[in-house]
Amino acid sequence: MLVQYLPFLILFIVAVAFSGGAILLSRLLGPKRPNPVKLAPYESGMVPIGGTRRPFHIRYYLVAMLFILFDIEIIFLYPWAVIYLTARAARLFLLLEMIVFLGVLMIGYIYIWRKGALDWE
Amino acid sequence: MNKELLLTAGIHLLVAIVILGFILFVVMYMIWGLRRIMGFMQVRIGPNRLGWQGLLQTPADALKLLQKEDVIPKGADRWLFTIAPIIVFVPAYMVYVVMPFGDGLIAKDLNIGILYVSAITSIAVIGIVIAGWASNNKWSLLGAFRAAAQLVAYEVPMILALCVPVIFAGSLRMGGIIEAQEGGWFTNWFIFRGYGIPALAFLIYMAAGLAEVNHIPFDIMEAESELVAGFNVEYSGMKFALFFLEEFAAAFTICAIAVTLFFGGWHAPFPFLGENLTGIAKMAVSLFWFLAKTAVFVFVLMWIRATWPRVRVDQLMNFGWKVMIPMGLFILLAAGTVVTLGWVKL
Numbered sequence: 001m002l003v004q005y006l007p008f009l010i011l012f013i014v015a016v017a018f019s020g021g022a023i024l025l026s027r028l029l030g031p032k033r034p035n036p037v038k039l040a041p042y043e044s045g046m047v048p049i050g051g052t053r054r055p056f057h058i059r060y061y062l063v064a065m066l067f068i069l070f071d072i073e074i075i076f077l078y079p080w081a082v083i084y085l086t087a088r089a090a091r092l093f094l095l096l097e098m099i100v101f102l103g104v105l106m107i108g109y110i111y112i113w114r115k116g117a118l119d120w121e
Numbered sequence: 122m123n124k125e126l127l128l129t130a131g132i133h134l135l136v137a138i139v140i141l142g143f144i145l146f147v148v149m150y151m152i153w154g155l156r157r158i159m160g161f162m163q164v165r166i167g168p169n170r171l172g173w174q175g176l177l178q179t180p181a182d183a184l185k186l187l188q189k190e191d192v193i194p195k196g197a198d199r200w201l202f203t204i205a206p207i208i209v210f211v212p213a214y215m216v217y218v219v220m221p222f223g224d225g226l227i228a229k230d231l232n233i234g235i236l237y238v239s240a241i242t243s244i245a246v247i248g249i250v251i252a253g254w255a256s257n258n259k260w261s262l263l264g265a266f267r268a269a270a271q272l273v274a275y276e277v278p279m280i281l282a283l284c285v286p287v288i289f290a291g292s293l294r295m296g297g298i299i300e301a302q303e304g305g306w307f308t309n310w311f312i313f314r315g316y317g318i319p320a321l322a323f324l325i326y327m328a329a330g331l332a333e334v335n336h337i338p339f340d341i342m343e344a345e346s347e348l349v350a351g352f353n354v355e356y357s358g359m360k361f362a363l364f365f366l367e368e369f370a371a372a373f374t375i376c377a378i379a380v381t382l383f384f385g386g387w388h389a390p391f392p393f394l395g396e397n398l399t400g401i402a403k404m405a406v407s408l409f410w411f412l413a414k415t416a417v418f419v420f421v422l423m424w425i426r427a428t429w430p431r432v433r434v435d436q437l438m439n440f441g442w443k444v445m446i447p448m449g450l451f452i453l454l455a456a457g458t459v460v461t462l463g464w465v466k467l
Contacts, residue, residue, distance in 0.1 A: 003126065007133045007229045011218055014137040015211040019363055022187075023203060026359030030190045039195040041258040042354055052196070052257050060266050063438075067273035070446070074280050077453065078236055078293070081284045084460060085291025091461045098457060102450055113443070120438035 062117055073105055136228050140217045148369040149179040155423050162427040189358035194257055197355065201255035206356070206363035208248030212241045213367040216374050221295040223387045223408035234295040235287060238378060239280050242333065245367065246272040252364075253352035264351025267434065271332055271339065274441035279329035281449030285322035286311050286382040288456045295381055302385040305392030310385035318456050323383045325449055330375035332441070334368060336422060338429045339437055376418035380411065387411040 041048050080098060087094060112118060153168070153176065160167025168175035193199055219234045221227045231237050246269055253265020287293055289311055290301035302310050311319040332339035353364045380386060387407035398406055432440070 003129070004229075006130060007136070007218055008215065010130065010133040011137045011140070011215050011228075012211065014134070014141060015214045016207060018141060018214075019207040019210045022359045022363065023191075023206065026187050026189065027191045029188050030358055032190065034192075036195075038192060041194045041196065041256070043259065048259075052259055052262055053254075056262075056266055060270055063270045063273060066442075067276065070277045071273075071280075074277060077281070077284050078287070081287040081453075082291065082293055084288050084457065095454075095457045095461045099454065102454065106450070109446070118439070118442040120435040 059120065066112065066117065069108075073101075076101070133228070140220075140228065141214065144214060144217065144366075144370050144373075147373055148366055149183070150176075151369045151373065151419060152179045152182075152365075154419075155426070158420070158423045159427045162424070183362060186358055186362045191358045191360070192355070194355050196257040198255040198257070201251050202355075203360070205248050205252035205255060206360040206367075208251060209245050209367045210248075210363045212244040213370045213374070215241055219295050220374070220377060221299055221381055221386055221411070223404050223411055225404055226408055227295065230294055230296040233293050235283050235293045235298075235382075238374075239276075239283060242371065242374070243272070243276055245371070249352050252356070256352070256355040258355050260350070260354045261352050264354070268335070268352055271335070271437060271441070274438055275329040275332035275339075275445070278325050278441065278445035278449040279333060281446070281453055282322040282326035282329065283382065284453055285319055285456045288453075288460060289315060289319065295386075298382060299386035299388065303388060307385065307390035310383065310388075312383040315456065315459055318452055318459060319383055321448070321452050322456075323379065325445060325452065326379060326382075327375075329441075329445060330379070331422075331425070332437070334371040334375055336372060337426045338432050340431060372422055373415065373419060376415045376422065377411070379418055380414040384414050 041052070043049070077098075080094065084091065084094060156178070157167040157169075157175065168178040171177040171181055193202055216238055218228045219231050219237055221230070249268045249272075250265045253261040253263075253268070256262070286298055290298040292298055292301070307313065312323055313320075331337075353361060356364060387410050389406065389410050
């Protein structure tokens, strides 16, 4: 039954071929006149000071971690949202279940808020 | 390799090329429209010289970009620097597999349509971070980190807002969600039903969507006046054009998904406007309504771009984490409650 995913494979191939082809074509058509100043990284016209690959602020790691937690929890909402309409008899149970689930999520959310993890100084 | 499979593959290849052509055409004229409309809004003229009303301006720009020197800065990771625009462009194009252009005009009506859209559009951030890191430029790196932080912060409320129409339609399929809004009058569209809950979800979706495609007022990752251009400052020629293409294609996607989920997709607003047609005529009319509604949103996006200032980084992050996420969770529970109490006819 993998055949039904054929359009995705074909679109992927077309997308890679188009973007790769465009880059290749521009490489072939464009002039090549490099000089040291042109190849230097842009730093507002100044000679670049220091390296680029330096450690960065820890808050980015924090945001990434929080995102992964939230994203995983939110993926669980999709099956719930899809069956909601058809499961007519079990709706009250489904709603209470989701209130409990989001309640637990909320406790964690309020905790990280109070701890200042969401602050961006 | 049997004959039937080859034929199917051929048809899909044709569809893929049509979609690619559609995206290129739409993006070219979105850029032209943006420059013209923003020009008029700012009491200037905008490009009007090349072709009638400047219609050939963007094709000419694309040709110019094709002939530009492809500069790879010293110290950059050449390999990653080259594939980053491809990683950014491919997902923006692959969303269009499930895009419901019209009745029967959908490349593949996948049964997990919405999930597919939210999954594949979030791949672009990987390409942006790679581009910023591989450039060996401080501006790019800053822009890429900001982009990553912003995109992940607004991903969560966006997915929450997308859940609301799913609850009302009981389906993740694009076609299923549009069928649930069928029935002639525009009052059957989700935006006008459910006591304003879908309307609130639409506002959250649009705000998060603007942030996802780094549109003003959330274009902090490009921020011309402080970061020069953010992650793509070192890019030139066709690689830069691919980033540009992705940005506009993604903006069109946001509008098209909003139309599909909240504004009835391809349905006409009135029952006497082409609901009794069949075959090709029905396809054409549904395509017209889909594109017309999407064009309205694209115009609103340009209007916002000409009107609003940019927010600060801390405002952006605080708004995402402290306002949008609680609101998203709230509307989800509200939608569930309304359905459980039987207040909505479904």
